[in-house]
Amino acid sequence: MKIEISLFGALRECEPDARLQLELADDSGVAGLRAALAAHAQSQWPAPRAGLLGKCALADERSILRDGDALPVDGRVAVLPPVSGG
Amino acid sequence: MDRHHLAVVDAAQGRLDPAAAIDFVSDPAFGGIDVFIGRVRDLNHGRKVVGISYDLFDALALNGFAQIAARAQAEFGPRLKLYIAHAKGRLAVGDLAVVIAAGTPHRDEAFRACRMVIEAVKHESPIWKQEHYVDGDSIWSEGCSLCGDAADGHAAPHAHDGHAH
Numbered sequence: 001m002k003i004e005i006s007l008f009g010a011l012r013e014c015e016p017d018a019r020l021q022l023e024l025a026d027d028s029g030v031a032g033l034r035a036a037l038a039a040h041a042q043s044q045w046p047a048p049r050a051g052l053l054g055k056c057a058l059a060d061e062r063s064i065l066r067d068g069d070a071l072p073v074d075g076r077v078a079v080l081p082p083v084s085g086g
Numbered sequence: 087m088d089r090h091h092l093a094v095v096d097a098a099q100g101r102l103d104p105a106a107a108i109d110f111v112s113d114p115a116f117g118g119i120d121v122f123i124g125r126v127r128d129l130n131h132g133r134k135v136v137g138i139s140y141d142l143f144d145a146l147a148l149n150g151f152a153q154i155a156a157r158a159q160a161e162f163g164p165r166l167k168l169y170i171a172h173a174k175g176r177l178a179v180g181d182l183a184v185v186i187a188a189g190t191p192h193r194d195e196a197f198r199a200c201r202m203v204i205e206a207v208k209h210e211s212p213i214w215k216q217e218h219y220v221d222g223d224s225i226w227s228e229g230c231s232l233c234g235d236a237a238d239g240h241a242a243p244h245a246h247d248g249h250a251h
Contacts, residue, residue: 008142008143008212008214009141009216010214010216010226012141055231055233056231057231057232059143059146059212059232060146061143061145061146062146062149063146063149078143078146080143080146080212080232081214081226081229082228082229082230082231083208083209083210083211083212083213083214083230083232084208084213084215084226084228084229084230085142085172085208085211085214086124086172086183086184086207086208086213
């Protein structure tokens, strides 16, 4: 399935329009997406930004996704760097 | 009537309004209202700040605000009224970044609910700030990872590299 990934905060500038698409097997799960995203980042992003991925959460519009979760059915995932609101 | 007002306000569209927050949480039966206002300050880690850009994942932020409000209501009772609003976009020094207001019958619950909500918003909400400095440099602030316990709603005061909260 095709996963549409949105980037926020310090990762916004890593991709045009802060978005990228990755093709994953339907049963990849969130852990599979995280591994694919890390591989993409290591080859395409500046080292400090790729390193930031390890501290990032993945989420859909409702909640944080855990590694054991299935991928969202709508194929839309957000990458959330450590937060700093307020 | 809904007892919680939850909002993300784009700086290009409008400003946060503490008077509106107080009005929203007011009630003839309430003797206590506590308001927290977060503003952009002009200095951080010794560097002169001229502004901050806030980035938000709006949909998840608003869902998170609702969950925080529900937790506050469970702790402080069904009469609690809450106003939670956070700015998005480019702000200048002195601009308001966040406004939290809590209204309750007595002051103790108002103080505690307001404190609980602002701490939760800071530690759990998908919000990022990029500080802009007088020398033209800009840096995204380090923050709290949502990978661990903080994302489950159990954040406690803690320290990061260079700052504590």
